[in-house]
Amino acid sequence: MATGTREAMLSSAIRLFRERGVGDTSFADVLAASGAPRGSVYHHFPGGKKQLVSEAIRSAGGYVAANFERSTDGPAEMVDRFARFYIRELERTDYREGCPLMAAAVAGAKEEAAGPAANAFSQIHGALTDSLTKSGVKEPRASSLATLAISAIEGAIVLSRTEKSTEPLNQTREELAQIYASVLA
Amino acid sequence: MATGTREAMLSSAIRLFRERGVGDTSFADVLAASGAPRGSVYHHFPGGKKQLVSEAIRSAGGYVAANFERSTDGPAEMVDRFARFYIRELERTDYREGCPLMAAAVAGAKEEAAGPAANAFSQIHGALTDSLTKSGVKEPRASSLATLAISAIEGAIVLSRTEKSTEPLNQTREELAQIYASVLA
Numbered sequence: 001m002a003t004g005t006r007e008a009m010l011s012s013a014i015r016l017f018r019e020r021g022v023g024d025t026s027f028a029d030v031l032a033a034s035g036a037p038r039g040s041v042y043h044h045f046p047g048g049k050k051q052l053v054s055e056a057i058r059s060a061g062g063y064v065a066a067n068f069e070r071s072t073d074g075p076a077e078m079v080d081r082f083a084r085f086y087i088r089e090l091e092r093t094d095y096r097e098g099c100p101l102m103a104a105a106v107a108g109a110k111e112e113a114a115g116p117a118a119n120a121f122s123q124i125h126g127a128l129t130d131s132l133t134k135s136g137v138k139e140p141r142a143s144s145l146a147t148l149a150i151s152a153i154e155g156a157i158v159l160s161r162t163e164k165s166t167e168p169l170n171q172t173r174e175e176l177a178q179i180y181a182s183v184l185a
Numbered sequence: 186m187a188t189g190t191r192e193a194m195l196s197s198a199i200r201l202f203r204e205r206g207v208g209d210t211s212f213a214d215v216l217a218a219s220g221a222p223r224g225s226v227y228h229h230f231p232g233g234k235k236q237l238v239s240e241a242i243r244s245a246g247g248y249v250a251a252n253f254e255r256s257t258d259g260p261a262e263m264v265d266r267f268a269r270f271y272i273r274e275l276e277r278t279d280y281r282e283g284c285p286l287m288a289a290a291v292a293g294a295k296e297e298a299a300g301p302a303a304n305a306f307s308q309i310h311g312a313l314t315d316s317l318t319k320s321g322v323k324e325p326r327a328s329s330l331a332t333l334a335i336s337a338i339e340g341a342i343v344l345s346r347t348e349k350s351t352e353p354l355n356q357t358r359e360e361l362a363q364i365y366a367s368v369l370a
Contacts, residue, residue: 021292023209105343107206118347144356151340158290162303171329
């Protein structure tokens with residue numbers, strides 16, 4: 001039950017960050033959304049909001065990074081799966097929920113948000129670069145192709161959200177598929 | 186002088202949004218940063234913070250969009266200039282200031298932020314698509330190449346900021362240059 005409350009608070013925090021950003025999410029919002037009792041805040045997160053933010057972004061980033069690191073897909077499939085995941089997420093939430101890592105990263109001054117986001121991006125980039133080199137792409141091209149795909153998908157999530165349309169993500173996905181196909185051919 | 190105060194508040198608001206996001210920027214922060222007297226808030230912005238946010242993002246977006254719309258450069262140069270602009274901005278501010286449109290767009294629930302950001306992205310996309318079609322690229326490819334470039338640069342600004350390195354932006358810039366060169370060849 002204690003773990004249940006803690007997990008519920010973390011997942012509510014992640015959802016609220018995705019919806020409205022880190023700065024606009026208060027502890028009170030997280031309590032209300034998770035149904036956790038007020039007393040649970042400092043019981044579960046003695047470091048206060050900073051700890052909640054840091055753990056929530058670490059958890060969200062770990063989830064995304066693990067999907068890349070454990071994947072046995074080739075690089076083109078990894079990229080396509082990442083784009084399709086967010087197309088589904090935007091459709092599922094009526095364009096309300098973006099990427100928690102972007103929400104954390106733009107809250108630049110907050111090291112508790114930006115730090116775990118930077119780590120997750122670096123893990124994703126490492127996994128995709130490895131997959132590209134295993135498929136025969138040499139460095140430094142592998143690294144820069146990984147950066148292009150991550151940047152483009154993250155940017156397209158934001159464009160799709162503001163337009164309330166999956167078109168930017170679908171266009172980006174198709175362009176990346178062409179680039180990866182031509183490099184991996 | 187009245188105009189001076191108003192302009193100072195708008196430019197301070199844009200800078201603070203770029204640094205820490207929209208949700209973490211209060212009216213008091215904008216007053217402190219701009220040196221505007223407390224009484225000027227409702228004098229200049231009778232609609233309160235919503236009006237300030239909306240006007241600041243409209244102003245920042247208008248600036249970026251005008252740079253695209255008035256450009257006589259070809260599409261490859263437009264994209265390269267946009268990437269280089271943010272490389273310089275990140276270096277100038279020691280990676281503190283990102284793109285105001287991204288900061289506005291991730292504050293999804295705030296229509297006063299997301300609306301003007303969506304308009305600006307749409308203007309930039311339109312200008313770049315036009316430039317691509319004028320250079321002989323057919324639709325729908327022109328639209329999707331424009332989306333790829335805007336998404337990738339916006340995403341790479343965030344990656345560069347979290348890594349405190351211009352490498353992601355430089356890598357993205359080089360990949361986009363290759364893609365645009367091959368399509369425009």
